[in-house]
Amino acid sequence: MDFTISSLDRSLENTIQHKINLKTKPVGSLGKLEKIALQIGLIQHKTNPTLKQPTILVFAGDHGIAEKGEVNPYPQIVTQQMVYNFLSGGAAINSFCNRNKIHLKIIDAGVNHNFGNQSDLIDAKIGYGTKNYETEPAMSIDQCKTAIKKGANIVSETHNNGCNVIGFGEMGIGNSSAAALLMSHFTAIPITECVGAGTGAQGDAIKTKKRVLKTVFEKHHPNSPLEALATFGGFEIAMITGAILKAAELKMTILIDGFIVTAALLAANTINNNVIDYCIFAHSSEEQGHQKILNFLEKTPLVTLGMRLGEGTGAAVAYPILESAVAFLNNMASFEEAEVTTKD
Ligand SMILES: O=C(O)c1ccc[n+]([C@@H]2O[C@H](COP(=O)([O-])O)[C@@H](O)[C@H]2O)c1
Ligand SMILES: Cc1cc2nc[nH]c2cc1C
Numbered sequence: 001m002d003f004t005i006s007s008l009d010r011s012l013e014n015t016i017q018h019k020i021n022l023k024t025k026p027v028g029s030l031g032k033l034e035k036i037a038l039q040i041g042l043i044q045h046k047t048n049p050t051l052k053q054p055t056i057l058v059f060a061g062d063h064g065i066a067e068k069g070e071v072n073p074y075p076q077i078v079t080q081q082m083v084y085n086f087l088s089g090g091a092a093i094n095s096f097c098n099r100n101k102i103h104l105k106i107i108d109a110g111v112n113h114n115f116g117n118q119s120d121l122i123d124a125k126i127g128y129g130t131k132n133y134e135t136e137p138a139m140s141i142d143q144c145k146t147a148i149k150k151g152a153n154i155v156s157e158t159h160n161n162g163c164n165v166i167g168f169g170e171m172g173i174g175n176s177s178a179a180a181l182l183m184s185h186f187t188a189i190p191i192t193e194c195v196g197a198g199t200g201a202q203g204d205a206i207k208t209k210k211r212v213l214k215t216v217f218e219k220h221h222p223n224s225p226l227e228a229l230a231t232f233g234g235f236e237i238a239m240i241t242g243a244i245l246k247a248a249e250l251k252m253t254i255l256i257d258g259f260i261v262t263a264a265l266l267a268a269n270t271i272n273n274n275v276i277d278y279c280i281f282a283h284s285s286e287e288q289g290h291q292k293i294l295n296f297l298e299k300t301p302l303v304t305l306g307m308r309l310g311e312g313t314g315a316a317v318a319y320p321i322l323e324s325a326v327a328f329l330n331n332m333a334s335f336e337e338a339e340v341t342t343k344d
Pocket of ligand 2: 074078082170171172199309310311
């Protein structure tokens with residue numbers, strides 16, 4: 001839990017903004033790309049930042065509450081099946097990472113399955129799924145601390161391999177419930193307004209999901225961000241919280257994905273509110289709670305594509321926008337270089 005995260009060093013802000021304004025374009029005409037270029041420049045403390053070894057880490061974990069199937073349309077076994085799908089290259093995140101030249105790593109944070117020896121799977125298993133928070137906290141405080149540490153260590157290794165831009169994804173049947181509980185805890189938005197469709201709950205199924213999660217929310221009274229993560233979280237969510245905190249400490253650019261990753265960010269941001277300076281919000285998930293968290297954080301996402309898949313797919317799809325931002329900052333000519341007349 002010891003992370004040293006500095007707030008963004010803004011001493012180069014005027015220099016970078018001036019460089020952006022001198023490019024051969026009307027002032028401000030590259031819109032949000034200009035803001036991203038500035039943010040990445042400030043994160044790297046450089047007027048000519050570069051994106052190196054872009055990587056997405058997908059953390060997978062199971063959830064005790066999902067065994068009954070009351071809050072999740074798909075059965076728990078899909079978590080392990082999708083991990084095999086990631087490993088054989090067949091999931092959406094594989095397609096997008098291949099397309100956009102992003103390194104992809106899959107982590108077993110706590111799936112209810114023994115994967116044996118899988119060369120491409122990082123084994124960070126905390127347990128075979130969390131406990132059901134209808135009756136007891138999802139995990140112990142010690143397990144939660146271990147998950148945060150493991151997430152942080154995986155980011156450190158990735159950084160040591162030369163990565164300076166990172167996104168996180170997750171896979172865990174039932175984790176939209178954990179995310180809704182965490183969201184309500186950290187934003188004080190009533191739990192029923194945080195609950196959404198997840199993988200596709202509709203009609204009576206949504207009513208049941210809201211009723212069950214309201215009872216869960218009212219049963220527990222966590223007293224710290226760590227206790228909240230342990231009570232409502234998943235192993236993959238706690239690991240992402242640690243991963244975000246470490247990535248900010250290492251001054252990496254962090255691409256935030258959808259509802260579940262943003263719930264992990266809420267925990268990280270409560271632990272240390274400097275983390276948000278390092279985050280770029282990739283997309284607005286169709287999951288209704290995600291839009292409310294973005295409003296709560298006063299952040300505008302890069303794209304809205306009606307996606308609600310998770311896996312880090314929003315981050316993977318939005319990554320080329322960061323490449324475009326850095327490319328114009330580094331490669332575009334200034335008015336003087338191109339001998340273009342500027343306005344009076
Ligand atoms: O990240 C999102 O915006 C998102 C929104 C809805 C669903 N998901 C994915 O769907 C799963 C959780 O949904 P559920 O219904 O099983 O709680 C989990 O594997 C997530 O990756 C992800
Ligand atoms: C098939 C499937 C793929 C997923 N990827 C992330 N969450 C998912 C949930 C389901 C059900």
